[in-house]
Amino acid sequence: MHYISTRGGIAPIGFAQAVMMGLATDGGLLVPTAIPTVDAERLRMWAGLSFPELALEITTLFIGDDIPRADLKALIDRSYSTFTHPEVTPLVTAGTTRILELFHGPTAAFKDIALQWLGNVFEYLLEREGGQLNIVGATSGDTGSAAIYGVRGKARIQIFILHPKGRVSPIQERQMTTVLDANVHNIAVRGTFDDAQSIVKTLFNDLPFKSAYQLGAVNSINWARILAQTVYYFYAWGRLTGGEINQRISFSVPTGNFGDVFAGYIAKRMGLPIERLIIATNRNAILTRFIQTGVYAVEQQVHQTLSPAMDIQLASNFERYLYYLYNGDTAQVRARLDDLQRTGQLSVSDALHQQAQADFAAVAVNDAETLDQIRATEQASGYILCPHTAVGVRAAQDWPDAVCLATAHPAKFGEAVAEAIGREAPPPLALQGLLDQAARCSELDATAAAVKAHIEATLSGVASA
Numbered sequence: 500m501h502y503i504s505t506r507g508g509i510a511p512i513g514f515a516q517a518v519m520m521g522l523a524t525d526g527g528l529l530v531p532t533a534i535p536t537v538d539a540e541r542l543r544m545w546a547g548l549s550f551p552e553l554a555l556e557i558t559t560l561f562i563g564d565d566i567p568r569a570d571l572k573a574l575i576d577r578s579y580s581t582f583t584h585p586e587v588t589p590l591v592t593a594g595t596t597r598i599l600e601l602f603h604g605p606t607a608a609f610k611d612i613a614l615q616w617l618g619n620v621f622e623y624l625l626e627r628e629g630g631q632l633n634i635v636g637a638t639s640g641d642t643g644s645a646a647i648y649g650v651r652g653k654a655r656i657q658i659f660i661l662h663p664k665g666r667v668s669p670i671q672e673r674q675m676t677t678v679l680d681a682n683v684h685n686i687a688v689r690g691t692f693d694d695a696q697s698i699v700k701t702l703f704n705d706l707p708f709k710s711a712y713q714l715g716a717v718n719s720i721n722w723a724r725i726l727a728q729t730v731y732y733f734y735a736w737g738r739l740t741g742g743e744i745n746q747r748i749s750f751s752v753p754t755g756n757f758g759d760v761f762a763g764y765i766a767k768r769m770g771l772p773i774e775r776l777i778i779a780t781n782r783n784a785i786l787t788r789f790i791q792t793g794v795y796a797v798e799q800q801v802h803q804t805l806s807p808a809m810d811i812q813l814a815s816n817f818e819r820y821l822y823y824l825y826n827g828d829t830a831q832v833r834a835r836l837d838d839l840q841r842t843g844q845l846s847v848s849d850a851l852h853q854q855a856q857a858d859f860a861a862v863a864v865n866d867a868e869t870l871d872q873i874r875a876t877e878q879a880s881g882y883i884l885c886p887h888t889a890v891g892v893r894a895a896q897d898w899p900d901a902v903c904l905a906t907a908h909p910a911k912f913g914e915a916v917a918e919a920i921g922r923e924a925p926p927p928l929a930l931q932g933l934l935d936q937a938a939r940c941s942e943l944d945a946t947a948a949a950v951k952a953h954i955e956a957t958l959s960g961v962a963s964a
């Protein structure tokens with residue numbers, strides 16, 4: 500299997516190189532040269548597999564010979580042994596609502612499913628091919644802790660995560676800063692999330708610095724993250740249908756960067772019988788507006804909502820969808836991205852707009868509706884939704900059979916839950932005792948120069964240790 504860029508500017512590369520590259524060197528996103536398809540016979544066989552067995556079959560199709568099967572199996576088994584539920588992603592019901600719980604990993608949010616695996620893949624490839632990786636990222640909450648837990652204690656990897664001081668929830672902050680492994684470096688910047696993100700961008704654009712220090716990224720532009728997330732769509736379908744090929748299932752997916760629901764789109768293109776993919780957005784609804792109008796237009800600002808992991812202005816994986824919408828025509832992708840860059844919006848033809856409406860339904864859900872859904876589900880069934888999951892459940896109200904993806908444990912978002920139902924959800928083991936544990940964090944001014952100097956000083960200490 501080979502990978503190319505959505506912008507057409509790189510020669511095909513293998514899976515290992517694609518994972519280490521993250522963002523394509525021409526600024527585009529990496530996609531496979533062809534999406535492998537799975538026939539009815541194989542789908543029927545897969546329906547009986549456990550989550551790790553299924554992950555092995557699916558990832559093998561995209562990795563080819565780049566990782567020998569026995570090694571890949573060991574990697575996958577190790578990645579999902581950190582989950583506290585034997586099924587990894589159990590399917591449950593809340594009253595009549597079908598919920599696919601994706602939050603049984605070490606940080607209690609769905610990003611663990613991809614990042615537990617990605618951390619092990621990084622470690623494996625660095626061990627095999629030599630070299631170092633220094634991950635630098637900014638987080639407004641969930642991604643930072645999932646990335647830290649994915650690589651903590653791993654050889655040849657250092658991770659620097661910037662968060663805005665005092666502006667992430669106390670639990671989220673503690674999930675990051677209580678990880679005391681020597682390769683984990685938390686930085687609280689005296690500024691906002693936008694400041695932190697713009698510092699990271701500045702460092703990645705500093706090409707001499709980037710190549711001297713082998714900087715790597717862990718945001719959802721990495722193809723390996725999408726790949727790992729396709730697995731639970733197959734898993735849920737198998738559990739619900741027993742492999743009956745004529746049964747089609749719909750999914751409702753809380754969406755920010757378009758990573759999670761895009762994985763569902765890939766699963767559908769592979770041949771999984773998916774009826775409908777519902778894009779569920781909060782008030783930051785650029786994707787919902789695109790599906791409704793065919794115009795992808797940036798708003799003035801990001802709106803703060805009760806589902807903060809989805810408070811995103813531009814959905815980074817949208818570029819991958821554009822590539823498929825234009826049937827792999829990279830010149831068209833570049834032209835639309837140019838439009839977006841110049842004017843703040845892009846639009847597609849009527850025919851392609853119709854295609855997008857066939858690929859996705861989309862619903863925007865506001866904070867009042869989110870709270871109302873948490874309340875209604877709790878009253879009907881006793882089940883407590885996290886605010887992101889509640890957005891997905893509300894978005895699916897016209898499709899009652901849809902499987903709703905539960906992207907975080909409700910205890911991670913105690914304030915919103917308490918506002919809805921007057922109490923917080925009991926914390927899972929992963930979130931207990933965090934406030935009493937020892938923590939380590941550096942505090943820096945919100946400037947690229949301060950962060951760069953800190954990274955250089957830290958890494959020179961690592962090298963001489």
Ligand SMILES: *Cc1c(COP(=O)(O)O)cnc(C)c1O
Pocket residue numbers: 608609610641642719753754755756757758759760808809887888906907
């Ligand atoms: C990241 C995140 C999302 C959004 O996922 P995308 O892949 O960015 O669409 C939804 N819910 C939670 C809890 C998240 O952490």
